[in-house]
Amino acid sequence: MERLERRSKKDQEKKSKNSKVVEITNKNSIKKDFFYAYDEEISAAGSPIQSPRDVFDVPISGTDSDSTGSSSSSSSTPQRVQNGGRSSGGGVVEGGHQWRNMIDALRIKSVRRFSSIPLLAASYEISRKNLRNKLARVRTDNDDENGFDCSLDLDGIPTKPTWRNFSYEDLVAATDNFNPENMIGKGGHAEVYKACLPDGKVVAVKRLMRNEKEAGDKAGDFLSELGIIAHINHPNATRLIGFGIDRGLYFVLQFASHGSLSSLLFGSECLEWKIRFKVALGVAKGLQYLHQDCPRRIIHRDIKASNILLNHNGEAEISDFGLAKWLPDKWAHHVVFPIEGTFGYLAPEYFMHGLVDEKTDVFAFGVLLLELMTGRRAVDSNSRQSLVIWAKPLLDAKQVKEIADPRLEDQYDPIEMMCAMATASMCIHHVSSKRPYMNQVVLLLKGEEVAVDLTQKSIAPRSLLLDACDLEDYTCSNYLNDLNRHKQLIME
């Protein structure tokens, strides 16, 4: 706790001096020099709490979401979202009632005007099932061909997969000596090559670039990223095939043939709405898996269009786990420095105070949704305007036509667009506790009803950090001011 207070004071001092807290590397990417994290168990009931949150908590109630005022829930600890946040009571996440009314009204109209929607929905379900079967087959193929060892043990239980350790010569042969013609992507930290293994399997080889970092730090980062990707097993996340540690550090990944969402969405051709919506749902499911369903939970911390890849089925895959962190099992304050990520996608509590939990990703997902709906980038490269700042008043006024990408020329499903708008406006809420969890986001996107009481105040002791900036009283205009201030600091 002492440590928390000391750090908090320091942070306050830093904040008050309004020091330039970030520096830019690789366009909008933000890096600082050190990292620390700490956990503090603050279970009121004395039992460990599943969800590592900061003082924000989002208790779920079975009541309608517009119950106002703080709850004096004396009951034990805030619970993790269960059952997809559903309740028999109906309603949507706070602030969602108006959206719900509009979406319902549209639905009624659409029975007449868009009679094909149920059919579309049915075929979508079918194709998802097909895809799941295909993915299962692809995985089995990979198991044989690419070093995955998913064989069954004597009890018929799948053994843990293993990954192939590629020699430098293997990688040179696969990439044609890292031929620049085979380079399919370059980020701030890596070059990615399309490569072909001796059995004909096409893969992506990600070569970490030499940079100013000490060899030890680099190896640590590599191992941390490797550990996280190796842990992940979901159709909406990049799959690891192997790695190389000979003359450099390499990841060998499943190849995503359609490249990054960023190149498709901001490319010369208009990306059709059906694909955009499928991508949104896929990323939401991938994040739900990372945050809530995988054996050790993970926050990605760098959700953005260039880190979403599309595979040959047009299915979205979350990639680049270079900044990802394990979420501790216990309820935790988690403060992270350096503040890393990409400007335009950073949640306010993160860029102002380094506070991080799964809601940091939820905010970034909201920005990604805005990009999908509008066809605009998180930060406009010419005007440097933030998409969140631009979109907020339009979302509040529910201006569907103004939000929708003009290149779509009305070629979009209005119900899906409305659901996406409602979801985005909740995800980019400036107060982290008011944002939905990713399982709720999946339901919201599908237009299903989610009952969540987000109005309760935390029963947990509030940290000095947050008391000082009192996010409960932190208004949207404070947020926009802070965002602008930070933008100016970064651009200076």
Ligand SMILES: Nc1ncnc2c1ncn2[C@@H]1O[C@H](COP(=O)(O)OP(=O)(O)OP(=O)(O)O)[C@@H](O)[C@H]1O
């Ligand atoms: N498995 C893959 N299949 C196809 N293309 C890929 C794959 N992995 C990466 N790419 C391409 O390479 C680009 C850079 O990859 P990645 O984001 O992993 O690099 P990075 O240096 O870690 O990026 P950042 O600057 O965000 O840290 C991606 O945007 C994408 O276009």
